[in-house]
Structures are given as C-alpha cells and as structure tokens.
Amino acid sequence: MSDPGRDIVGALAALALMLTNGVVLIYMLRKVLGRFHLRLGPMRVGWRGLLQTPMDVVKLLTKEDFEPAMTDKWVFRLAPLVVFVPSFAAYLPLAFSPTLRFAGLETGALFILTALAIIPVGVLMAGWASNSKWSLLGGMRATAQQIAYEVPLLLALVGPVMLAGSLDMTEIVLSQQGAWLGVLPRWYVIPQFGAFVLFFIAALAELNQTPFDMSVAESELVEGFANEYSGMKFAFFFLAEFSNSFIIAALMVTLFFGGWLVPFVDPGLTAPIAPVVFLVKVYLVIFVLMWIRATLPRIRIDQLLAFGWKGMIPFGLLWILSTGLVMKLAEVTG
Amino acid sequence: MAYGLGLLKGMGVAFRNLVRGPITVQYPDERLALPQRARWAVIPLWDGSGATRCTACTNCVRACPDGILDLRVTTREDKTKHIDAFDYEIGACMMCGLCVEACPFDAIAMGQDYELATSDVERMTVSLLSDVDAASARREKPASEAVAPAPGDAPAGEA
Amino acid sequence: MPERRSHSMPEALPGSIPAEGAVVASRLPVGLRRVPRGVDELATEHLVVNMGPQHPSTHGVLHILLELDGEEVIAAEASLGYLHRGIEKLAESRRYNQITTLVDRADYASGIHSEWAYALAVEELLGIEAPPKAQWIRALMGEINRLASHLLWYGTFGLDSGAMGPFLYCMRDREALLDILETVTGQRMMFNYVRPGGVAMDLPPEAEPMIRKFVAGFPRALSEFHDLITGNEIIQARIKGIGTIDAQTALAFGMTGGCLRGAGVPWDVRTAKPYGPYQQLDFSVPLGTVGDTWDRYMVRMEEMEQSLRMVGQLLEGIPEGEHMAKVPKVLRPPAGEAYACVESPRGELGIHLVSDGSDTPARMRMRSPALYNLSVIDEVLPGCLIADVVVIVGSLDIVLGEIDR
Numbered sequence: 001m002s003d004p005g006r007d008i009v010g011a012l013a014a015l016a017l018m019l020t021n022g023v024v025l026i027y028m029l030r031k032v033l034g035r036f037h038l039r040l041g042p043m044r045v046g047w048r049g050l051l052q053t054p055m056d057v058v059k060l061l062t063k064e065d066f067e068p069a070m071t072d073k074w075v076f077r078l079a080p081l082v083v084f085v086p087s088f089a090a091y092l093p094l095a096f097s098p099t100l101r102f103a104g105l106e107t108g109a110l111f112i113l114t115a116l117a118i119i120p121v122g123v124l125m126a127g128w129a130s131n132s133k134w135s136l137l138g139g140m141r142a143t144a145q146q147i148a149y150e151v152p153l154l155l156a157l158v159g160p161v162m163l164a165g166s167l168d169m170t171e172i173v174l175s176q177q178g179a180w181l182g183v184l185p186r187w188y189v190i191p192q193f194g195a196f197v198l199f200f201i202a203a204l205a206e207l208n209q210t211p212f213d214m215s216v217a218e219s220e221l222v223e224g225f226a227n228e229y230s231g232m233k234f235a236f237f238f239l240a241e242f243s244n245s246f247i248i249a250a251l252m253v254t255l256f257f258g259g260w261l262v263p264f265v266d267p268g269l270t271a272p273i274a275p276v277v278f279l280v281k282v283y284l285v286i287f288v289l290m291w292i293r294a295t296l297p298r299i300r301i302d303q304l305l306a307f308g309w310k311g312m313i314p315f316g317l318l319w320i321l322s323t324g325l326v327m328k329l330a331e332v333t334g
Numbered sequence: 335m336a337y338g339l340g341l342l343k344g345m346g347v348a349f350r351n352l353v354r355g356p357i358t359v360q361y362p363d364e365r366l367a368l369p370q371r372a373r374w375a376v377i378p379l380w381d382g383s384g385a386t387r388c389t390a391c392t393n394c395v396r397a398c399p400d401g402i403l404d405l406r407v408t409t410r411e412d413k414t415k416h417i418d419a420f421d422y423e424i425g426a427c428m429m430c431g432l433c434v435e436a437c438p439f440d441a442i443a444m445g446q447d448y449e450l451a452t453s454d455v456e457r458m459t460v461s462l463l464s465d466v467d468a469a470s471a472r473r474e475k476p477a478s479e480a481v482a483p484a485p486g487d488a489p490a491g492e493a
Numbered sequence: 494m495p496e497r498r499s500h501s502m503p504e505a506l507p508g509s510i511p512a513e514g515a516v517v518a519s520r521l522p523v524g525l526r527r528v529p530r531g532v533d534e535l536a537t538e539h540l541v542v543n544m545g546p547q548h549p550s551t552h553g554v555l556h557i558l559l560e561l562d563g564e565e566v567i568a569a570e571a572s573l574g575y576l577h578r579g580i581e582k583l584a585e586s587r588r589y590n591q592i593t594t595l596v597d598r599a600d601y602a603s604g605i606h607s608e609w610a611y612a613l614a615v616e617e618l619l620g621i622e623a624p625p626k627a628q629w630i631r632a633l634m635g636e637i638n639r640l641a642s643h644l645l646w647y648g649t650f651g652l653d654s655g656a657m658g659p660f661l662y663c664m665r666d667r668e669a670l671l672d673i674l675e676t677v678t679g680q681r682m683m684f685n686y687v688r689p690g691g692v693a694m695d696l697p698p699e700a701e702p703m704i705r706k707f708v709a710g711f712p713r714a715l716s717e718f719h720d721l722i723t724g725n726e727i728i729q730a731r732i733k734g735i736g737t738i739d740a741q742t743a744l745a746f747g748m749t750g751g752c753l754r755g756a757g758v759p760w761d762v763r764t765a766k767p768y769g770p771y772q773q774l775d776f777s778v779p780l781g782t783v784g785d786t787w788d789r790y791m792v793r794m795e796e797m798e799q800s801l802r803m804v805g806q807l808l809e810g811i812p813e814g815e816h817m818a819k820v821p822k823v824l825r826p827p828a829g830e831a832y833a834c835v836e837s838p839r840g841e842l843g844i845h846l847v848s849d850g851s852d853t854p855a856r857m858r859m860r861s862p863a864l865y866n867l868s869v870i871d872e873v874l875p876g877c878l879i880a881d882v883v884v885i886v887g888s889l890d891i892v893l894g895e896i897d898r
Contacts, residue, residue: 036348037661040358133542137564137879210655211727214880295348296341297727298655300880301564340724347720348658357665369672371679371697399591430594430685435693436822444679 010102014091018243023053025242028283029290036294057235065231068131076129080229080236082122087240090115090247095169097260097274108169109157112251113150116206116244120146126237127225139225141214141301148308149205149212155316156199159323160188160255173259185263189256194319196256198312203248205308208241209289211296212304249285250278257281368446373429376422377445378462381469388441390415390468397436402426407468415468424450425458439469539567544882546575552649552886553893557870559882566882569874571867576897584857589615589689589824592857596844597683599859600895602645605631605638606837607844607859607895608687613768613833614846615689618826626814627691628769633807634677634686635769635835636800637704640711641670642838643797646890650790651722653887654731659721666707666714673703689824691817701808708805715797723794732786736873736885739784746872747865750840752889755792756784762836773810776803786888793890796838825852839863839890861895 034041042049093108095101120143127139164175178186189196205212226237260274381387390407402423408416540561546554554575560568584592596607644663651659671681677700678686740756761778763771779795781788828850834843840862847856866889
C-alpha cells in the first residue's frame with residue numbers, strides 16, 4: 001500500500017476507534033457508576049441496555065441544534081471542532097502491538113501532549129461564546145486548570161522517557177520487557193512510582209474528571225462551559241471527553257504498565273493478541289478513573305491551582321533530578 | 335500534603351458497595367408490597383350482601399380539607415335517602431385519610447392502588463357510588479362519637 | 494366550607510413608604526442594594542449572577558443573587574417566595590383537625606416535628622395533655638424522622654461537594670426509615686399522624702422488628718458515611734475554616750439548631766424547654782467550637798448517633814396506655830393564644846396559634862428555623878468563592894418548604 005493510502009487508512013481506523021470507544025465508554029460509565037451507586041444503570045433499551053448509547057447518538061443527531069441569541073456565532077460553532085480535532089489527532093501515535101499503529105511517530109508521547117494542549121483553547125472559546133455567565137465561569141476555570149496541569153503531566157512523562165531513552169511509543173513499550181529477579185515485571189510503575197502518581201493526578205486534572213471537575217461542576221454550573229450546547233455540537237464535546245480518557249489511559253498504560261506486554265511471556269508469542277492486552281489494560285485504568293469519579297468530591301479551584309503550581313511542579317522537577325542522578329550513578333558504577 | 339489514606343478508605347467503601355450489589359427493585363416488573371396502613375385512593379366498601387354501607391351522612395364531605403368529595407342525595411317522602419352521585423376528585427386528593435376517619439359506618443376505606451397516573455382529564459374525577467339507595471342509619475353504630483375511629487383497623491366485611 | 498375572614502391592613506411602619514418626592518433608585522438589579530461597581534477605575538465589572546431558582550444544588554427553589562468579582566462573592570442576597578403556598582392563610586379557614594395536613598407540608602423533610610409543635614400548641618389551648626404512651630410514640634417517630642432528615646442532608650451535602658456516592662448510600666438507609674414510617678403512619682412523607690391529644694393510631698406489631706433491624710444495622714452504615722466524607726481530605730480542605738458564623742452573629746440572626754450549636758451555644762429545645770419524654774431519656778447534645786462548616790457538619794453527624802441511641806431507648810421504654818386522649822371530634826379551643834416549639838432537625842420550630850373560640854383559628858404563624866438560618870448568608874457569604882457558597886448553604890440544612898410556607 002502506498003504511503004498516502006496507508007496514512008488515510010490509518011486515519012480512518014483511528015476515527016473508527018474513537019467513535020466506537022465513545023459509544024463503549026458511555027455505556028461503561030453509566031453501568032459502572034450505576035453499580036457503584038447501588039443501582040443498575042440502563043437496562044431497558046436493548047438487552048441490559050446495550051442499545052442505549054446508539055439510541056442516544058441517534059437522539060443527539062436529531063436534536064434541534066439551536067444557538068442562543070447573542071452568542072458569538074462563529075466562535076460558538078468552531079469551539080466543538082477545536083476540542084474534537086486535537087483529541088482525534090492524539091490517537092495517531094498509540095502503539096497497540098509491535099507492528100500495529102496508526103502512524104509511526106518518533107515523538108509520539110510529546111505529540112499526544114501537544115495535541116491535548118490545544119483543547120483548553122476550544123474550552124475557552126465555548127465558555128466565552130455561550131453568552132452566559134455560568135458558562136464563562138466554567139470555561140475560565142477549565143482553561144486555568146488544564147493549562148496549569150499540563151506542566152506536571154509533561155514533567156511526569158520525562159522520567160519514563162529518560163529510562164526508555166526515546167519518545168516513540170513502541171520503543172517505550174519494548175524497553176519494559178523482561179523482569180527483575182524473574183519476579184517483578186520491568187514496568188516503569190515500580191521504579192518511577194512518584195512519576196506515576198504525578199501523572200495520575202495531572203491526568204485527572206487534564207480530563208476534567210472528579211476530583212478536578214470544577215469546570216463541569218454539576219452541582220454548581222450544571223454543565224459548565226458546555227451549558228448552552230445541544231445536539232451534535234454537544235455530542236462533539238461529550239465524545240472528546242471520552243476519547244481524551246482513552247488517550248490518557250493509553251498513555252499511562254504505555255508509559256507505566258508495559259503497553260501491550262504480558263508479564264513473564266515472550267513478546268513475540270503475544271504479538272497476535274497484543275492489541276487485546278493493550279485494550280484490556282486501558283479499560284482497567286478507565287475503570288479506576290470511573291471508580292474515583294463515583295466516590296470522591298471535588299476540590300475547589302483555588303486549592304486545585306495552588307496544589308498544581310506549588311505542589312506538583314516542584315515535586316516533578318525534584319523527581320526528574322533524582323531520576324537523572326540515579327541513572328548517572330548506575331552508569332558510573334556500572 | 336498527606337492526601338492519601340482518607341481518600342483510599344472512601345474508595346474502599348465504594349468498592350465494598352459495588353460488590354454488595356444493587357438494591358434496585360425493577361418496577362414495573364417487580365413491585366414492593368405495601369404495608370397494611372398505606373393510604374392511597376379512597377375506595378367504597380360493601381357489606382356482606384354487596385350493598386353500600388354509606389348512609390349519606392356527609393361526615394366525610396365535611397371532613398375533607400380540600401372539599402373534593404361531592405355527595406348528591408335526594409331524600410324521599412318516607413325519609414329514606416337515595417344517593418344520586420358520590421364523586422371523588424382523585425386528582426386533587428392528598429390521601430390524608432380524614433374522610434375515612436370521619437365515616438362512622440365504615441363505608442369508605444383508603445385503598446392501596448397507587449398506579450393512578452393518567453393522561454385523561456376525565457379520569458381525574460372518579461365516581462365512588464352512583465344511583466344507589468343509601469343504607470339505613472339506624473343500624474348498629476361502632477365506637478362512640480368522642481374518638482375518631484382508627485382507619486388502620488381491619489374493615490369489617492369485604493373491601 | 495367556612496367563610497373566609499378578612500382582616501384590615503395594618504398601618505404602615507414609619508419609613509417603609511418613601512416620602513413625597515424622594516428619589517428611588519430604579520436601575521438597581523432587583524434585590525441587590527448596590528449597583529455593581531468597577532475596580533480601581535478600570536472598567537472591570539462585577540458580575541451579577543443568579544444562583545437558582547433552577548439549580549442543581551440549592552435545596553429547593555432558592556434564588557440567590559450573587560455579585561461576583563471573578564470567583565469571589567462581594568454581595569449576596571436571597572430572593573425567596575418561589576415555594577410560597579399560603580399555608581398560614583389557609584390555616585385560618587381550616588378546622589383544627591385539618592390543619593395537621595397543612596403543617597406537614599411546610600417542612601416536608603420533618604413532618605412529625607411540625608405536626609408535634611402544632612399538636613402541642615392546640616393542647617395548650619385546650620388545656621389537656623397527651624397520654625404518656627402517645628408522647629413516647631411521638632418521640633420515637635420524631636427521632637426516626639430526625640434521622641431521615643439528617644440522612645437527606647448528608648447525602649445532598651456530599652452531592653453539593655461533588656461526591657455522588659454518599660447520596661445514594663444514604664438513600665438506602667433512608668428507605669429503611671421511610672418504610673418504618675409508612676408501616677406506622679400510612680405515608681412516607683405527609684404523615685397526618687400526630688394529632689392534638691395524641692397520635693392517630695397505635696404502633697402496629699410489625700413496626701418493632703423493623704425498627705430493631707434498622708437500629709442494629711445503622712452503626713455500620715454510619716461508620717461508612719464517616720469514611721466517605723468525614724475522613725476525606727478533600728472535604729476537610731474544603732470545609733474547615735469556611736463560613737464561620739460565631740456565636741454572637743448566630744444569636745443576632747436568630748439561628749437555632751445545628752447551626753447555633755455548631756457555634757458553641759448549647760441551646761436545644763429538648764433540654765432547654767423539655768417536652769414529651771425527653772427528660773427521661775439519656776442523650777447528649779453535641780456542640781461545636783468555632784462555628785465553621787466543619788463544626789456544623791460534625792454536630793449533625795453526632796446528632797445522628799444520639800438519635801440512634803434515643804430510638805433504642807424509646808423502643809424499650811414505651812409505657813402502656815392509650816394512644817389518644819379524649820378530645821371532641823370538632824375541636825373548639827377557648828379563645829386565647831399559645832406558642833409551642835419543638836426541636837426539629839433544622840432548629841426551633843414553633844407554632845403560634847391564636848384562637849377566637851370558633852372551630853377555625855384566627856391566626857396560625859409558623860416560626861420556621863430554616864428562614865432564620867438562611868438569613869445569615871448576607872453576612873457570611875461575602876468573601877467566599879462560589880464553590881464555598883454551595884457548601885455553606887448546604888451546611889445550613891434548609892428546606893425551602895418551611896422557609897416560604
């Protein structure tokens with residue numbers, strides 16, 4: 001297959017994954033949240049509610065897509081796209097198996113973070129253009145929060161990248177092969193536990209998830225910046241939120257949990273089922289994210305920002321410093 | 335910033351509740367049983383021979399705080415009463431039970447039917463009795479006038 | 494239906510009607526007393542936002558106008574009346590035994606206490622007392638109602654802070670309580686159970702095992718609730734030191750209940766002006782120290798424990814006897830007035846009845862505790878962030894039904 005052909009197929013496959021993932025995740029969220037809350041979740045539309053999300057998609061497609069009167073028309077219309085397109089672009093570097101990925105990017109990890117960094121612009125556009133004070137508050141909170149937590153996310157990424165020696169997602173996974181003393185898999189979560197905690201917390205903040213969902217504080221702002229959106233535009237925001245969850249979970253699994261590697265088994269043997277292993281791990285991480293969402297309250301915006309700037313960034317810098325020192329010492333002492 | 339143990343303990347509680355399972359009763363496939371005293375729509379009671387026990391004394395009409403009972407009676411020359419209509423505005427009823435408490439003849443009771451929702455305005459007014467002869471008031475009267483009879487006691491005869 | 498009474502309008506208080514030619518500010522936003530102003534001659538406007546009346550976290554249809562500088566509240570004013578149903582006026586044309594159904598609906602989260610206060614007021618006018626068994630049953634149902642109301646408060650408090658789990662867990666326990674109430678009184682919320690002279694019906698035999706089962710199972714649930722919110726560091730960071738209402742402010746605004754006890758003032762109607770069997774029960778009244786949101790929260794959690802203790806004691810100690818004193822079917826209290834108050838979950842709930850000797854009262858006034866508790870937001874909210882507004886209003890435990898009546 002020629003290169004442009006291969007790229008187009010890759011892009012279409014990424015889009016297909018994004019949409020399917022959205023549908024699956026919405027159902028999973030409703031069911032998981034329901035079970036945590038002693039209830040059942042959707043049960044009536046289709047067998048055990050499986051048709052609920054497709055029907056919701058149909059509903060969103062057919063809903064009246066109205067715009068409130070005094071919105072800034074073009075900013076209002078472009079905002080969902082500015083949130084959706086980078087989220088789609090961030091799928092490209094993900095590595096599902098030694099050979100299966102959408103596009104071979106040597107700077108995969110960095111590319112993902114860069115794409116995610118464009119999203120606050122869209123959120124701010126949505127909040128401003130909605131011509132509603134509550135949306136504006138939500139949009140400004142979201143922007144402050146997401147921009148503030150991009151730095152700890154990046155700092156947390158540096159540790160595993162230093163250990164792996166490359167930004168390419170496949171390389172990072174391959175460098176986590178094997179096991180120490182034959183017992184512990186060589187996943188970076190063990191030596192880089194501090195970076196893992198930092199990444200986890202920063203990921204929650206980037207995703208606007210509880211406990212950092214001030215911008216979508218349901219009990220204060222109803223839906224925050226996406227208050228005034230309906231129909232397909234709202235579907236874009238909603239879908240982007242779930243696809244961001246997938247991307248961040250995939251990044252977390254790649255960096256810290258060995259990607260598609262199965263512990264104690266030779267990678268060559270598991271290559272055919274590698275995508276399945278990868279997806280299972282990603283959905284386990286997403287389950288933990290939903291578990292947190294079902295339980296924890298949210299932090300206030302000023303505490304959130306203080307925690308980010310005054311707590312996480314110094315810790316991240318120190319962690320990188322100590323990682324570098326340990327690596328140098330290991331190199332010097334052989 | 336020792337954020338840690340409290341949050342994890344809370345998450346443990348959530349997990350325990352996840353494992354314990356849902357408490358949902360899937361209505362309308364499953365229904366909970368109502369206790370005996372549950373007060374829902376007012377229903378007329380009949381005596382052993384299937385006739386109404388209502389003597390058209392209008393105690394219930396006067397007892398209702400919102401005035402939703404409407405009893406239309408014609409008194410014949412021999413002083414017997416004929417109930418033309420006994421209408422009950424079920425849409426406005428707050429199921430307080432004062433009418434049932436006020437009735438000295440156990441002619442009405444609080445039923446247990448709660449599936450009363452309707453989209454038809456006509457069904458917001460129900461006819462409890464229509465075009466029947468009122469029972470004679472000179473039969474034995476239960477309880478003294480001083481204390482209101484308790485609606486939770488088992489009604490004599492069939493409901 | 495008895496004819497309605499009309500009363501002549503009272504004379505205007507001095508100063509309430511502007512004098513001839515006075516300048517009345519007409520451009521002010523409705524409710525706020527000042528026009529939002531800029532800062533330091535820059536054209537930075539303060540935002541005026543409406544929190545409510547449709548809002549996921551005002552407890553009922555509450556409308557608060559907030560003047561905001563970014564996220565910080567500069568001024569706050571509550572605009573009430575969205576749930577006004579004319580209960581006090583309706584009471585003037587209802588007979589005394591029908592008014593129980595009205596007061597039920599004012600504070601719908603604690604109907605037993607409202608009915609109890611009303612029954613006490615009528616009994617004072619009639620000069621009778623309920624038999625001991627009725628008093629114990631009233632207290633038992635009252636404490637069960639207090640637990641249900643506090644559980645509802647707990648769940649919505651967690652929901653306001655963003656934790657969805659506690660809300661549904663507390664509803665599970667509240668369902669058990671509402672089942673008990675339905676078994677005894679016939680309804681889950683609008684009980685019509687406590688009547689002047691006693692209670693409408695005796696306890697049915699199936700109520701006792703249900704109550705025992707609840708008492709046995711609730712301590713575990715309570716410890717789970719403590720794990721979920723009290724021990725949660727995020728909540729602690731969010732509510733400690735927030736919304737401090739010291740004792741002097743609380744007393745000045747007429748606050749009662751958990752809000753006042755959170756500030757350290759040991760006023761509980763059950764111990765200060767005892768009614769019912771409370772003098773024979775062994776319980777303690779929890780107190781706070783500083784009067785911040787944390788104190789009010791802990792006071793109510795402690796009150797749940799004490800209520801549980803009392804339910805156990807009440808169940809053991811119900812005396813034999815009648816459940817209702819001998820009262821006529823149509824009550825005609827002699828002319829006079831009476832004020833009776835009880836400790837509802839929100840504070841001192843009082844009913845002031847004025848009787849003119851006929852079968853309907855001349856005036857019934859409800860002293861609703863939540864109204865006085867809410868009035869403090871004018872003083873407390875300026876200086877907080879929006880997130881704190883939600884948490885503070887949640888900690889006041891208001892029910893709009895009794896604020897607006």
